Amino acid sequence: MVTRRPTRDDVAREAGTSSAVVSYVINHGPRPVSEQTRRKVLDAIRRTGYVPNNIAKSLANGTSDTYALLVTDLANPFLAQMTKALEHKLFSLGKTLLVGDSSDDPSRQMELLESFQRQQVSGLVWYGVDQPLPMDALETYPGTVVMLNQPEGQELSPSAGRRVRLGLDESEEARMATAHLIGHGYQKLAIIAGPRERLNSRERIRGWKRAIRESGLEPGQEIFVPYTCQGGYEAAELVDDQVEAVFASNELQAMGFLAGMAQRDKKVPDDVALAAMNGTDQSAYLIPSLTAVQLSEDEIADKIAKVLLKPDGAYQDTGDDGDDKPGGYETSVAPTNRSDAPVRTGLGTIPAAPQLVIGRSCGCSQNEV
Amino acid sequence: MVTRRPTRDDVAREAGTSSAVVSYVINHGPRPVSEQTRRKVLDAIRRTGYVPNNIAKSLANGTSDTYALLVTDLANPFLAQMTKALEHKLFSLGKTLLVGDSSDDPSRQMELLESFQRQQVSGLVWYGVDQPLPMDALETYPGTVVMLNQPEGQELSPSAGRRVRLGLDESEEARMATAHLIGHGYQKLAIIAGPRERLNSRERIRGWKRAIRESGLEPGQEIFVPYTCQGGYEAAELVDDQVEAVFASNELQAMGFLAGMAQRDKKVPDDVALAAMNGTDQSAYLIPSLTAVQLSEDEIADKIAKVLLKPDGAYQDTGDDGDDKPGGYETSVAPTNRSDAPVRTGLGTIPAAPQLVIGRSCGCSQNEV
DNA sequence: CTGAAAGCGCTTACAG
């Protein structure tokens, strides 16, 4: 009785066949196996309690079935939801998920990137620190890369990553939320942004400004605080008295802002209205419930998985939408015959379909939830 | 110019040495390398852009440096924090983390368990669905196992998992929070428990009851709802009018309960006081701020890592505490000489040091935050 | 201090 875990050879011996056959049975191919032998093998597997060694399999195949998710903060509800959704999706496909939390530290992010590379992940989903975006690293990264955020001015060279994809449009989400506030008639608008030096702070400011300009108004106060509850709480102290409505760059900030306002006996939305982006299921349970642009994490996870697993990394929306946005993706690619060589640049956008979920924080429906 | 990723052999060729030497350099052993050769190798690594293949390394070593975390809900703030803390800790040790979200589904949990086993994880951290606890699976699981929760009546057979550890004492956390409420003078106490059939719901009920009995009071209403915001929200409808104080089994429930009370124009703590367990950084930003028993995720992660990485899986607290609880762990083990064979059962408890963090929801300090 | 070679547990042409 050996104490070490049984290998494929043990199973083969037990079944009285070769180990190749065991492989064929386990993998349903690539060679056929007679029903009788198959049964013997299956039986031997059960008797030995054999569990395949995926490490060895990966080495032999030259490709692993694990993927990596690298985000800035696993404790951020939106990213936590995203992680959960992606884990579920990958699990349903028999894949496994490695996670990394960069905590907004660029060097940590780089180390994580390399660590995943050493682990031979087949693909990477990235929500990044953006100080100097490690574009070169991402462009040359082995395997498919899906970038969830990608600030303006940090475009990928189309030549480079033939497997790189772009993702969410954060400025558009900011615009949507802000436009809704403006629809209420508020004129003096402030933004709770992230740290001043971060590019994705500016990205959201950009969307906020766009909404304001489109309505002929003037942008108001910009408050730079961390993307945390504490940041939002501080923003409540910093916000000018004449501000009528505030856009928060994420749910944690909104949460902290609400707490800060309550602490100062200010009413939301009566004294100041509030809307945010990247809301989650929790938004409905804040006090007052939070109006926020939300993304469907499950939907995004589905789309990510589609890109990640497609062998050539090409993204194609199988949905029915096609012209919801001007100047769409894939437009520059002529309809070449599919049977051709994969001469695509591979760049593409995953449309994310942000949706405004109404709560009471903006001043809508004072009556019901 | 080859397009495939460079291997150790490529580096060796480039450096004009054998591949063994490259290994020695990379791994700082196990054989010494002359400074000169070392430099040549390092140079070759840089020139080729070589990144070691950890998959191959794992296969050769027979042990991987990835660990798995399996929880019931990654979107639960406490578990999200736990995930983050563990990721950080493992990263600092050069290890990598696989995550699984069972979503309280026992069969999903089992599949995840096997999937991790196929990935050859060196250890598993488990916060589990507990319907029928898969004790056998956990006891025979290859590698070290750390169980974060472990309901009463589901003890491990001491003979079995010589590498299995027990974790948090959830009933004690429930007791602490409830005892604090009682200290305020509340007499009619309700509990927002998890789903009726789950063992860890009962675990928390047990602690809640203990606190009540210890004060000579009678347990009051038990409300069974999911461990979610929605669950807590529903609890606000279900709670009896005469209840003076409520203990919530987790932060999400507390959050939902607060929203539900606000919706019904009931004041917390004036109409009903509230305290919870497994609070997080978010607790301070609820309205009113939540009094909750909290665990230090970082501290727990440190301890977990200690167990996970210790070769023989033995747990030893290096801290200065030793007799904070009666009938401690490791007591049955006579002080055998360390140089002996590892004849230990391996069972042990990681003390988690729950701490009560005071907010305003319980009725303390109505003045300040 | 350095190198040739076997072995980790799989997969998969290739030959029966």
Next chain:
DNA sequence: CTGAAAGCGCTTACAG
């Protein structure tokens, strides 16, 4: 339909 054997990229005794 089945099996012997090479190969995936490492590690590490074992000889020099």
